[in-house]
Amino acid sequence: GVGRRRLKWRPLAMLRHSLSKILGRAASAAAPVATRATFARSAVFGHRFKTGPSASPNEISDELLGKLGKLSTQALVDGLWVMGWPPAQIEGARSLAKGMKCVGRAVTVRFVPARPDIAQDKPGGEISPEYEAFELCGPDSVIVMASVGPWESVGGDIKFLRLMQRQVGGLVTDGSVRDTDTMIGYGIPTFSYSTTAKQGPAAMQPWECNGVISCGGGTVRPRDAII
Template sequence: MVDVAVRVSDDVLKKYEGVSNATVLGALAKRGYLKVFMNGVHSLAPGRRLVGRAVTLRYLPSRPDLQEHVTRGGHGEGFNETPRWDALEALTPGDCLVADCMGESMTSTGGDVVFSRILSQKAAGLVTDGGVRDGHKVAEYGYPVYGGGSTPTIGEPNVLPYEVNEPVQCGGVLVWPGDVILGDEDGVVVLPAQLADEIYDECVHHDQIEAAILWHTQREGISPKFFYPFNEETEKIYAAWSRAHGK
């Protein structure tokens, strides 16, 4: 288990609730972070914004010897403790479970009973590039759920949970424990924890400029093309928008 070098505060997480994923993606691209958008991972509970610190869980292809390695406690005793439970128990408010299922989108990483623990831990949500069993029931818990899809299958014949809070991939993107996970209707973006403070003001300014462009072009009936890339005219309408909105 790696140490989380930077723990993003709850206050910073709260601020990102109002920043668009597209804007974060652009700010990261300027700094050379080009592979931060998860492929094939979509909202299974539409309309819920996700902002949380990553607690990571890695799955591996199933084999009998791996099953023996990762399982502690006997099924006959009604107790089957694996790294998946370790990950769920590690969650705290503001954390998000990120499960690397190797892109096996129709293989379950858990269902409504298992993922009820996310709710009781008051965690921020769930992200996986695998499937979610009983996805419609998990969505009813009220927290954001992002996955490869909903599935009726069980995971154990195909995958097994292996390790917790190590660097993983999810949706083809590196996720380091503690990274900020941002989910909206477009999908999931991974914000490296050490950049969360650095890019926030830039992101807010960018979103405000685009709000100003939209405000001006709709009022005046002109094309947005005159304001991209951002130029002197863009700054003028941003100043006017700021005055009008008390910014």
């Protein structure tokens, strides 16, 4: 009856109340912001059909990002569900070491399966898409790399040395990373499906910087909050 329905939904009300206390007005404003972003994308979609807008027009403030970073991932997943968002968790991404946590805005890299013409046409060296992405990163950024498979390498000590120099806030991938000990020594909070000794270029090539990607079953847009 009515009593049962009240008991069933009371935990959700308590969760919403708790998030509101932690985030202040930001928690109650989160759903409307997402809705406005949806309508904004629809309004410009006809003009940008080929690529679509890459980043949300609704910027996450430094204050809100800091508050979100204080929450557990479990609380964030539950809170987003209460607010009507689809699943936002990047499945399978595990930290390389205990105690790692990343907080920042997404910079994205998309890999595609290797082909001779892809390797030939892709810009090389410092203007390759992944290095282009590295230069966009800083302490308030998390680089999110969409692999073509969980066991394929997105990089290792040589490539990610630049991320250490840029003091990136974190690295997340649904693929694997190489040179685990060195990566831990770099101090970059790193979350990957696994580790590997394989080289990446034999299986895939970085193709796009800062586009909308699918990573671990979730959609990531540039400048999304990654916690």
